[in-house]
Amino acid sequence: MRSIAALTLVAMVAFAANSLLARLALGNHAIDAASYTLIRIVSGAAFLYLVAWRMQVGSAVPPPRGLRGNWVSAFALFVYALAFSYAYLALGAAMGALILFSSVQATMILWSLSQGARPSTGEVVGFVAAFAGFVYLVLPGIGRPDPLGTALMTLSGMAWGVYTLKGRSSSSPLADTAGNFVRAGAFCVPLGLVALADPNLTYAGVTLALASGIVASGLGYAIWYLALPALTTFRAALVQLSVPVITAAGAIVLLDEALTLRFAMVSIVVLGGIALAIVSRHRKPVRPLPAAGGVDHPK
Numbered sequence: 001m002r003s004i005a006a007l008t009l010v011a012m013v014a015f016a017a018n019s020l021l022a023r024l025a026l027g028n029h030a031i032d033a034a035s036y037t038l039i040r041i042v043s044g045a046a047f048l049y050l051v052a053w054r055m056q057v058g059s060a061v062p063p064p065r066g067l068r069g070n071w072v073s074a075f076a077l078f079v080y081a082l083a084f085s086y087a088y089l090a091l092g093a094a095m096g097a098l099i100l101f102s103s104v105q106a107t108m109i110l111w112s113l114s115q116g117a118r119p120s121t122g123e124v125v126g127f128v129a130a131f132a133g134f135v136y137l138v139l140p141g142i143g144r145p146d147p148l149g150t151a152l153m154t155l156s157g158m159a160w161g162v163y164t165l166k167g168r169s170s171s172s173p174l175a176d177t178a179g180n181f182v183r184a185g186a187f188c189v190p191l192g193l194v195a196l197a198d199p200n201l202t203y204a205g206v207t208l209a210l211a212s213g214i215v216a217s218g219l220g221y222a223i224w225y226l227a228l229p230a231l232t233t234f235r236a237a238l239v240q241l242s243v244p245v246i247t248a249a250g251a252i253v254l255l256d257e258a259l260t261l262r263f264a265m266v267s268i269v270v271l272g273g274i275a276l277a278i279v280s281r282h283r284k285p286v287r288p289l290p291a292a293g294g295v296d297h298p299k
Contacts, residue, residue, distance in 0.1 A: 007224075011224035012240065014220025014223065016246035017212075017250070019097045019247045020093055020247060020251065020255070022036070030208065033089055034191050034194040035206075036085050036209045038188050038195055039213060041181060041185055041217075044213035052175050067182060069183055072166060073180045074179075074181075074184045076162040076166070077184045079159040084156040087150075087153035091149040091153060093248075095145050097247040100156055100160070101157060101241060102157065103154045103157025104158075105240070106158075119234045123238070126238070126273040126274060126275070131273075133270040136262075164237075170225045170229065173223075173228075174226075177218070241274060245266070245267050249263075249267075
């Protein structure tokens with residue numbers, strides 16, 4: 001369980017890093033949104049495919065036939081990344097993270113409830129506290145966010161929710177993530193034409209896009225797929241509530257945003273709500289594993 005917690009924490013930091021990298025690149029007009037998305041997906045695909053192939057060399061396990069992953073996940077990944085980039089032309093890092101993961105929560109939790117899942121009282125209380133905390137962190141006193149940016153980031157969050165739900169059944173996280181990125185690269189072909197029509201490339205912008213594609217997205221999403229099978233859908237949605245807080249903390253350092261007492265207090269509420277929900281789930285009786293040695297994944 002500690003290893004799952006560590007993997008989940010690394011994935012959340014990677015998610016926050018994506019918001020910060022995008023805002024640094026796009027907010028400063030160091031690169032256009034189409035080129036940023038293209039470089040992010042293609043570099044992530046190349047890196048992950050190389051790593052997956054290298055790990056297979058010398059392995060006693062025969063390589064899988066064909067490309068892992070699936071087209072639904074790949075399309076969700078592409079929609080998420082594209083809408084994410086264009087949204088960050090108009091939204092700040094913290095606001096973007098709030099809208100993104102609010103949409104993720106709604107998508108995942110509504111799906112979980114539609115499948116018959118019933119969260120415990122502690123999970124509900126923890127979720128409400130954490131959700132209310134980061135809404136209070138970002139919304140008061142900052143004015144209405146850009147409508148188009150909000151709509152795009154909402155679409156991005158819904159697509160990420162679908163990608164996460166599909167990843168819960170992954171049996172080979174690295175190979176599946178590599179396959180999804182490679183497939184998503186196919187959707188980038190027309191995007192390349194858009195980028196060529198009005199290019200805006202700087203060394204800093206390309207570097208930030210590569211960092212997002214290879215590290216924060218490629219490795220980060222592979223780690224997330226590795227942790228997902230051990231998480232319930234509700235908990236997978238819940239832990240992502242920490243991302244806006246992590247993003248806001250990073251924005252203080254990288255984007256010169258001021259540290260406020262409100263931020264410190266709300267951070268405690270958000271993280272405390274997450275801890276409450278996780279602890280309440282652990283106190284429930286644990287179902288035995290199947291005799292065949294497989295893992296009984298809760299719905």
